[in-house]
Amino acid sequence: MKTSTPRCRSIGFTLIELMVGMAIGLLITLAIATVLINAENQRRTTTSGSDAQINGGLAIYTIERQLKMAGYGIVTDVTTTGCTFTIQSGGSAIAGAPPVLAPVLITAGAVGTSDTVRILSSSKRNFAMSVPVKAPLYDPNQTASAQDTTFMVKSALGVAAGDLLALVYNAPDTTCEGFQATSIPAVDTVKRDANSWNASKFPTKAANATSYLVNLGTLVDLTYSVTADQRLRQSSFSLATQTATTQDLQSNVVIMKALYGKDTTGSGVIDTYDAVTPTTSALWRQVRAVRVVVLARSSQYEKDEVTTTLPQWDVGSGLTVPAATGVTACGTSQCIPLKVDSDSNWKHYRYKVFELLVPLRNQIWNS
Template sequence: MTNSLSPRRRGGFSLIELMVSVVVGMLALLFATRLITNAEINRNASLGGSDAMQNGMLALFSMQNDAAQAGWGLNDTLVAGCDTVFTDASGYTLAPAPRNGAVITPMSAVIIEDGGANPDRITFYTGTSPAAVGSVKSSLAYAGGSVLKIATRAPYGFNQGDVIVVAPEPAGATKCALAQVASIPPFPNDDGIDFSAGSAYRFNTAGGLGANFGAGQARVYNLGPGSRLAFHSWSVNNGILLLRATDLAGASQQPVSVIDNVVSIKAQYGFDTRVLPGYDPAPDKDGMQVGQWSSTMINADGDADTGGAGDFQRIAAVRIAVVARSKSAEKPDSHGNCSATTVQPQVFTSVAPAGVAAVPVTVNVAVAGDPIDWKCYRYRVFETIVSLRNAEWRP
């Protein structure tokens, strides 16, 4: 038998055929690599978007829940906006707010410490007493000590360990004071509230209330048990949502971590700026209405004070925004540049309610100390508006 193949064919592939095969193989490998790379990019984008959505929604839900309850027990006009003396042995401090160039610590449903383009610090105050706005009036003058005499005997609904707010009447005569009921002296001396200092009463001090009141010129409000007093301050640091709270163990003096990859929280007051006859501002038949959004306090009631008690009493709603980012950063291009996000996000751009001008805020999403450029992450913005219903239910 003879071999029918030519000598050339018996020699194997030619150089040209081998080069063509290598080129075809490299093209196939390049195509497969590109498919895998694109699939990985899409997977990271999808997972990053899912992480941002989960974290952002959880953060917004937590703050929205606080806002919905805010102001309970603090909505009386004698208390809302009142500069308050407060001491907590566990370390919690009241949020500061400006008033005519000075800094006060008011009782309010919400207090916003504006951070400009950086994250805000948002504080919500809530009592838990079933009596809500129940109060008793003082009888004798108070100028120090651990007992405040009241005009009734054995005040209804006041129990040992309850937190009380003592407010001047008329409003503005002096500061308000927050303390804790140590005991109510038994009959026949049950015409006072004792707030002696002790390890069981974290809001009491040996110096008494820290504010003086004239005879019959104070009213006492019950905020419920001290262990359930819900004073919550939300903030963001290095991409982590933090909470400082009076009713969370270990979170009074220093905030605790709640959710990661939250790069900013922002808030705005919704003021009722209407000028109505006899507006005090007890809601009229139409209720309270948002007429202006602002990240800072304004002179909403038109008096001589900016940030006065009347301005806090005109807060009808609060607008909250959360900016969350993807967990993983996307890889930069061959020049070292990222394009996952090209511009800083804006919040509060929509007009709501109808006819009320939006006040947009550009958010700085760069995290201090993060070596990765902020443009390498994807971001999601979550917003909500919460009516401060306890402000409208003012007695």
Template sequence: MQATYLQQRHRRSKGFSLIELMVGIVVAMAAVIVVMQVFKMSEGARRTTTGGDDAQTIGAIALTVLQRDLRQAGQGLTNPNLLNCDLLLRAGVTLNGLAPLTINHADIPAGDAGTDTLLIVYGSGLGSPEGDRINTQAGAAIYSVSTPSAFRVGDLVIAAPAVRQAPCGLLLSNVAAAPVAPNVTVAFGTAGVANGTLYNWGTTPRVVAYAVRNGRLTTCDFLTQNCRLTTAANWAEVADGVVSLRAEYGRDSTLPPDAVLDGYDQTTPTTAAGWNCILATRLVLVARNGQLESSDVTASAPAWAAGASAPIGLTGNWKRYRYKTFETTVPLRNVAWQGVPTGC
């Protein structure tokens, strides 16, 4: 009896066997794997959701920035004596083909493959956007105008002759001294502009380019930077995650013109009359979710307006990302205010 009791007590004190430990470890590992899988799925869903929110926010901000400039496009430069002229912005820097809005301007390097660039120009002067008549001229740098009070020291101005020259080359200068009626004195004048027009672009005009580079919407101010170079020193980032920008001109193609928009295309006008028939622009921005998925989640590239001549094209491993498109049409109101153009 005593021996049997001791043997049973000895068997009860041995603890877990190796098989029991291995089974326990396997069960624990299975539980950990299940927990990790649930966590992975939850984290992936969270990143997809927050990434979509980021794309929504980034695209909305980028589109707002573009619309702000596009609504001002053409302020102070829609007169035929200015349109499509070459403008010397500063020593050694000439903007070729002056216009309110240019898609894929020759002076702006191309952005990412399958994207467009925009060049937007407008002034901020206090005077008439149609300019001030130059009654007489004293030398090259003093203009006698009808309303000198519309000019201030530091305003950027353009003096254009009464008859458009060929080739049409203009100079951007600044008001160098407080106007003394009826004279406005500039730092660098243009000879032979008596009976012409002095256009006031104010102290903060914009000659600004936009391009998508390396998956980012970037901008360059042509008045202060060399926008012909694509270095970071010249192009500032507006929004990360914008992978495409496409745009088209809204054109009045009726003959004779009737100031009604008839269609869209990417054909850039080559004459002042042609620019007068560009009434709007439509564009699309494509923002990308920053979450790279483990498999393809986008079967086909995003699309925009029906009949658009510039389809959205994406490069690289684009199918493993999600996208949001932001599309709008912006009337060029400073062109529309000119009334029905005389020709296109």
């Protein structure tokens, strides 16, 4: 009989098997990581596109809301619009006050840069109509009869002590001068007693039978612009403090452009769009609307070039749009390129164009 001896067996993984397993695990990890990275990039792209949609939408809504009130209480008479405006504080003209009384003042930027839009309206909430004057007429040189401090009016309805008023001399005089109503002693009387707003003999000229007062309240004076770091900025100028308060409203706003919509033929239909600010009351009466475009950009930088051509503002066909605004032909229509190529990486972002056309209802109603 022979005794059998059991053989020794190998237990565990060989080095080759271990290396193959590790290689498979690394490949699976790489595949999972790639899927997660792509998913995250897709999520960021979608989110940033949504951000551009929200920022641009809110920016255009804010401007639209203010444009609808443009000229309220100011352009209550056709001869008011565009009158050269002067107002003093402490005996000196207020620097920064609007140069004219008009619903909207567009300051055109160079081709490829943003415009600024300044919107004016009265702050009176209850009643803001023009107030015709009557005899005895205001005269800064008639001190004995108190005509230098008293405005006799047909009705002082809506005027309150502390309101800022503008004396519109009326055609052919195209100027208007501001002062403060200090008291309303009777329904047909507005007093202008001496204070920081009311320097001696200001307003400087005697009123005439066709002159009237415009009630500014405290004057709503808002300016919208785009900053260098791509933010929509609202600047509110106060006549009382003679300072402007700025607030950045929306980020990733690249460009804002604006045009006056004008009826140059008197047909009641807008036929011309340009950024040329009118210089006379007759030219101001042609302005019927304001057209604004806002270009918003996504915040996500894309590795690939996702935008290959400059965004464009289609202003339509059959309308007069001066070449000075940068208009070019685009098919059968006319377009204004929104130049964002000052940034060398502009092709790596997504863009969204927002446009609005706002009829200046206060301007239309007064005509």
